Amino acid sequence: MGHSCCVIGCHTKSHGRNGCKIDHDVRFFRFPTWKRGYGQQVGELTKRRRMAWVAAVRRKGITFDAISPFMRVCSRHFHKGEPAYEMMETDPDWAPSLHLGHTSVTPTNIARAARRSRREQLQKERWQAAEMGVRQDAKIEEVQTKEEPSEPDEINSHQPNGERTPDAGEESGQLQTKEGTHEAGEDHLITEAETHNTSQDVTQTECDLCVLRRAEVNRLLDENRELRRELNERRMSDDFFGEDDEKVKYYTGLPNLGTFMALFRFLMPLMPSQNKILTPFQMLLLTFMRLRLDLPAQHLAHLFRVSPKTVYRTFNEIVSFLYANLRRSIVWPDRDTLHTIMPHQFVEAFGHRVVVIIDCLEMFTEKPSNLKARAQMFSSYKHHHTLKYLIGITPKGAICFLSKGWGGRTNDKHITLNSGFLDNLLPGDIVLADRGFDIQECVGMLCAEVQLPEFTNGSCQLAARDVEETRKIAHLRTHVKRVTGNVCQKYKILTGTIPIKMILTCEGEEATMLDKVVTVCCALTNHCPTIV
Structure with a gap:
């Protein structure tokens, strides 16, 4: 789908003026949506992101509540060439910040964002290590809990001065207590070292799990995007054509x-x-x-x-x-425009006097139930019930006139005289047509009609005065056949049998549904390159 960047001063487009795709690596991204059905946290985050994009683009026609689905921001306005994941609010590409055409939003600093990300990661690791250390200390205290020692036996021997003198047993007991305390201290140091190593191992395991979880989340996100793209194609969404x-x-x-x-x-x-x-x-x-x-x-x-x-x-x-x-795109051109776009073959043959080439576009219809309508629509030439449209084509190949529908029994001359076609001609204009359009005597001095000869049994029955004109226009009048054939070839609805309900007059209007369909098909053909 053809896109253009909506950022002020950015003229990046996916297609040129001729409609051809421009070969470059620029991609286009939509404005983020406000997700209100995914919880409060996601809703607030996506709302802030949408507001950040609107503030970054800073255009009058783009507001938070009114953003066209065809507004795009190209990859030139992101550091990595694409927006970051919507949950990574600290990423420098969470919103566009480069080449925005104004100074209200300063470009984000990638190095600063990287430092902040490292700090957050270190803080997370420390918190995990501290949490694991607390758990290990609790286990150690539980393991090291011992029974309280019993009180020593009281000795009733007293010194003369009334002071108690420790004996050799008490001294040995004190030495044993000190040695036990020292051993307990060593055990405590060893336990702390083991605890620290265990915490590092657990933290490393947690980091590995984070990496695996992040990889799985990214895989699921990619799968989700792919499924959404396939679903949009099946639903005939706005991205149905892609870039094809x-x-x-x-x-x-x-x-x-x-x-x-x-x-x-x-x-x-x-x-x-x-x-x-x-x-x-x-x-x-x-x-x-x-x-x-x-x-x-x-x-x-x-x-x-x-x-x-x-x-x-x-x-x-x-x-x-x-x-x-x-x-309104089927319009009769003025004479200056005709002179400007006149092909040189017509100029060499007739100067600038040729205005239009006319023919009738005839389509098969179902058999009407009304006897009068059945008689009016039966074509003895096609041996079928048909509807005719007088079509006029400029020498350049554009459709400039289209009449309403007429029954297949009506001859070409009657349609030409009663369709309003002659009201567009000026004195001196030349109209190219088949011999069936025998209207020269009716038009008089208004225009000079040039006709093709009539062939019978392979021999050409030509009047002497028709030989030179026939030689000039025999290869020119084929343009109208090519254009009418192009309309029917492009839009197959005109080649099938038209239902009766399409040739009934629409309520409150003079045109039938088939009149509207033929007009739309001819107007769309004018939007295509001419075949002349």
Whole structure:
């Protein structure tokens, strides 16, 4: 999906003006979300992070409560080229800080963050060692608890001065007590050394466990991201196209992702802001897929995980919405524009007088139940019930006129005279058309119509005055066939048999649903490169 960085002064884009992807290593990241369903701590942390990103970008249109899902921050504004894990608040890449286009937020210092991380790790290790030391001391005190010694026998012998004189037994007892105390002290020193070594071993074991746990958490996070990406692809989310232009071309008919995103950004503010089961992106994608591939409603219902009724309702709503906003792209160009974009083949043959090439786009329909409608729609040429649309194409290949639908029985001349096409012509204009458009006598001096010859049984029946004009335009008029064929080739919904309900007039409008579909398909074709 085409993205551009929203940071002030940063002009990094994923696609160029021509819609082609730019080959560079820059990545784009969304603003973090406020996770309110994961507990108070996670909610407060993610809220602070979202506020930090908004403050770092510092744009008027970006607030905490109003951030477009298409706003991105490129990897140039992070030290490591990507945001840090949301729980690592002390990481310098927890929020963008580089090249922000203002001085309100100073760039983070990687060295300072590393020192802080080391301090926290040392403090954690010391706390663990102290906790283990307390536990070991408690065990040692419990082991070293001994019975209290009994009181020595009282000796009744007294000295003459009334003082008690210790005998040899008492002296030996005192020596033994001192030696025992010394031995106990040595045992105590040995026990403390053993305790210290044991604490270091336990701390090392705890650190190894932390490393293993951290590795497992990172693995689970990567697996979670991958599963979310796969789930988004299956749900046809906003990241459905990724960066694949061929995927965009297959599902929408538009040439590349840049064109699709430009059209989506133009339409998104105009779309109704009602609560829908599908997002605006999914609603537009569903409509494009039905126009482009003519997929059944049941199949689309399985893809988007909705009911077939929701598919029908969404398709009708978005087609009407596109018809109201895109039909203005089918516009009759002014003469100065025609002179500027006129291909040299037309200039060599007719100067700058050719204005338009006309033909009828004819589509098969179901057999109506009404006898009058059945008679009006039956085409003796196609031997089927059809509906016709007069289509006008500029020499450059853009569709500049489209009439409403007419029954297949109506001839081309009647459609041309009654569709409002002639109101766009000026005196001296040249219109290229088939012989079936025999309107030159009706137009009079308004325009000069040039016709192709009629071939019968392989022999060319030409009037002398038609030979030179036929030679000039025989290879030019094929442009209209290429353009009409391109419309039907891009949007397969026009090549199948049209249901009767699509050719009924919409309530409160003059146009039918098929009129809207054909108009939208022609307007989208004008957004593609011309084939001329």
